[in-house]
Amino acid sequence: MSTNQEDIQALVRNRTYSAGFVTDVDSETLPPGLNEDVVRAISARKQEPEWLLEFRLKAYRRWLKMTEPKWAHVHYPPIDYQAVSYYSAPKSMKDAPKSLDEVDPKLLETYKKLGIPLREQEMLAGVQPQVAVDVVFDSVSVGTTFRKKLAEAGVIFCSISEAVREHPELVRKYLGTVVPFGDNFYAALNSAVFTDGSFVFIPKGVRCPMELSTYFRINERNTGQFERTLIIAEESSHVSYLEGCTAPQRDENQLHAAVVELVALDDAEIKYSTVQNWYPGDENGVGGIFNFVTKRGDCRGPRSKISWTQVETGSAVTWKYPSCILRGDDSVGEFYSVALTHHRQQADTGTKMIHIGKRTKSTIVSKGIAAGHGQQAYRGLVRVLPGAEGARNYTQCDSLLIGDKCGAHTFPYTEIRNPSAILEHEATTSKIGEDQLFYARSRGIAEEDAVSMIVNGFCKDVFKELPMEFAVEAQKLLSVSLEGSVG
Amino acid sequence: MLDIQNLHARIEGKDILQGIDLRIGAGEVHAIMGPNGSGKSTLSKLLAGHEDYTITDGTVSFDGADLLELNPEERAAKGIFLGFQYPVEIPGVSNMVFLKAALNAQRKIRGEKELDAADFLAWVKHRVKQMQMNPAMLSRGVNEGFSGGEKKRNEILQMLVLEPKLMVLDETDSGLDIDALKIVADGINLMRSKERSVLLVTHYQRLLDYVKPDYVHVLAGGRIVKSGGPELALELEEKGYGWIQQAA
Numbered sequence A: 001m002s003t004n005q006e007d008i009q010a011l012v013r014n015r016t017y018s019a020g021f022v023t024d025v026d027s028e029t030l031p032p033g034l035n036e037d038v039v040r041a042i043s044a045r046k047q048e049p050e051w052l053l054e055f056r057l058k059a060y061r062r063w064l065k066m067t068e069p070k071w072a073h074v075h076y077p078p079i080d081y082q083a084v085s086y087y088s089a090p091k092s093m094k095d096a097p098k099s100l101d102e103v104d105p106k107l108l109e110t111y112k113k114l115g116i117p118l119r120e121q122e123m124l125a126g127v128q129p130q131v132a133v134d135v136v137f138d139s140v141s142v143g144t145t146f147r148k149k150l151a152e153a154g155v156i157f158c159s160i161s162e163a164v165r166e167h168p169e170l171v172r173k174y175l176g177t178v179v180p181f182g183d184n185f186y187a188a189l190n191s192a193v194f195t196d197g198s199f200v201f202i203p204k205g206v207r208c209p210m211e212l213s214t215y216f217r218i219n220e221r222n223t224g225q226f227e228r229t230l231i232i233a234e235e236s237s238h239v240s241y242l243e244g245c246t247a248p249q250r251d252e253n254q255l256h257a258a259v260v261e262l263v264a265l266d267d268a269e270i271k272y273s274t275v276q277n278w279y280p281g282d283e284n285g286v287g288g289i290f291n292f293v294t295k296r297g298d299c300r301g302p303r304s305k306i307s308w309t310q311v312e313t314g315s316a317v318t319w320k321y322p323s324c325i326l327r328g329d330d331s332v333g334e335f336y337s338v339a340l341t342h343h344r345q346q347a348d349t350g351t352k353m354i355h356i357g358k359r360t361k362s363t364i365v366s367k368g369i370a371a372g373h374g375q376q377a378y379r380g381l382v383r384v385l386p387g388a389e390g391a392r393n394y395t396q397c398d399s400l401l402i403g404d405k406c407g408a409h410t411f412p413y414t415e416i417r418n419p420s421a422i423l424e425h426e427a428t429t430s431k432i433g434e435d436q437l438f439y440a441r442s443r444g445i446a447e448e449d450a451v452s453m454i455v456n457g458f459c460k461d462v463f464k465e466l467p468m469e470f471a472v473e474a475q476k477l478l479s480v481s482l483e484g485s486v487g
Numbered sequence B: 001m002l003d004i005q006n007l008h009a010r011i012e013g014k015d016i017l018q019g020i021d022l023r024i025g026a027g028e029v030h031a032i033m034g035p036n037g038s039g040k041s042t043l044s045k046l047l048a049g050h051e052d053y054t055i056t057d058g059t060v061s062f063d064g065a066d067l068l069e070l071n072p073e074e075r076a077a078k079g080i081f082l083g084f085q086y087p088v089e090i091p092g093v094s095n096m097v098f099l100k101a102a103l104n105a106q107r108k109i110r111g112e113k114e115l116d117a118a119d120f121l122a123w124v125k126h127r128v129k130q131m132q133m134n135p136a137m138l139s140r141g142v143n144e145g146f147s148g149g150e151k152k153r154n155e156i157l158q159m160l161v162l163e164p165k166l167m168v169l170d171e172t173d174s175g176l177d178i179d180a181l182k183i184v185a186d187g188i189n190l191m192r193s194k195e196r197s198v199l200l201v202t203h204y205q206r207l208l209d210y211v212k213p214d215y216v217h218v219l220a221g222g223r224i225v226k227s228g229g230p231e232l233a234l235e236l237e238e239k240g241y242g243w244i245q246q247a248a
């Protein structure tokens, strides 16, 4: 591998994060710092009802008593929570846009650069595969497409702030029921200061007529993003939801602590896919997003199903365990994950499957890829409670190492309190084969392309779970993230 | 076409090739035979650009170019193909995707137009048929779960799709059943022409019955110790290698 070492070094240096631009919008940002007044200010700015302010304050007071979790296999400098600004909104959004026509053209331009042309999407409806998009820029949602068509089906898809205004009874009924306000340090912080996020409600018996998707973007310097997403699928309904995330390239770290709650009632199905490409920092580990996220789905009704698919290529540090509470009998939980860490990136990610109902089934497929000095940990818990007669779990956990300065670790935990449970576990760790690379190159395929081809092959079992359009995007993202990884 | 002079190569401090001289002209078929561990695979992989070997002396030119200056993908584009003694599995990457990427990468390096999906599909299906393979294999991972014989046949399929100028086939006949050997030999013969050359590494006469060599060489201890016509292979089959090594 030494002959083209120099070329590869050059590639590493030239590697650019294509989503790394900053948009120059006039915004209104709260000064850094966190106290009860800030929590009240956020709530007031969003004209929230009293009960929500109470929820925030309870969370804030709990958070004060909590300490940051330290058990994850990641290292980062201490975060000064008083140096973060907890609210930033583009000024032109003050009176919240009613339609895309009222959205600041600069924002539309930003999303276009990211490959999310909101306006064209609406215009081309019917030509392209239909995807309804909600976008969250720093702390506020800037517009949701395809509203009318969704409304006809009875589907509610809007920002969580709007849901609080328009459908307070639904938000109040479900918010915090899957991830309680004091669940963990970051969830408590989020519950206190969350600013925006998406809200989805699929009524009984409805199959959502299109993919729903939210793009999150952090733009302002020194702001944290604390979005909150709540998806409710009533009896026998079905929805597929995708979130994408990007941030500008900045030298300082930025904090992102989201909470996602999913509720699936009887026979309902929620498919939740994530393509996470927050700015990862540069090759020396300068900058990048700290991504501390709590995602949990509650299979509340019998035969319900929640499926998480995630492609995690961004962020400097990732701490994330999308989980399923399999409460309903015969409910099904799935977790398909590709996590890639390159340069100095670190990820500690995995899932929790909590089997409560009878004959509940879970599947975990985790593919971790580490390159450069990247560090990768899979952490998964399968817990079978005494009542979960006939529970089943299948776990497959594979790691692929590129180079010899990176690392992969697996921490599988099981707690089985019902002897009828059947668990299968497979784990492999392999180095990307020199022989595979030589084989591909001897057929004419350039080394970088060969690496990305081999890695994509390794991830195939997860990619096939993604909606078609996004599978292609995920493959490209993986190839870009791997640039400069060989040599 | 290929001119190897005084080639010395070493791996992990061990000298494997100790002065190989070999010239292969356009349209010729050469066979290399020799005891286990004599350096046949080393020579084959070295020609394809394997980077683990250190070349301590000698030159290799191919079509007038200094082959040792080129990386594996450039050599492939120039027309060198190695049929591996142990073909490698690439799980999750379909044969179709792999072959299309390979052919178009070569065409791109050569400044030719890349084939679109439809043209490529027609071309690869034509070759699959010639190799009497099940087209369903195209959507399976590269050699993933293939039997030993299937892997070898897949090497020849790749060769037919890529249409190289110099075909270096390292024990492609090993592990093939009688019918498969015939199909593989037919595949090789299909590719023979005045412009294309073949270097067959083999332990057995069987393949040479189907693919008639112009020259046979014996590689022992990292050197070509004897060269002759097709009759040399028959003699080896009868007497083994002992008599040559004693004479050498």
Ligand SMILES: Nc1ncnc2c1ncn2[C@@H]1O[C@H](COP(=O)(O)OP(=O)(O)OP(=O)(O)O)[C@@H](O)[C@H]1O
Binding pocket: B011, B012, B014, B016, B034, B035, B036, B037, B038, B039, B040, B041, B042, B043, B085
């Ligand atoms: N990485 C390595 N380190 C040390 N020795 C090696 C290495 N690779 C090959 N060799 C040695 O080089 C010699 C030549 O190996 P090579 O594979 O070329 O033999 P061959 O002629 O193809 O044998 P066979 O007929 O069994 O296929 C052998 O002695 C082998 O052990």
Ligand SMILES: [Mg+2]
Binding pocket: B040, B041, B042, B085, B170, B171
């Ligand atoms: Mg050999």
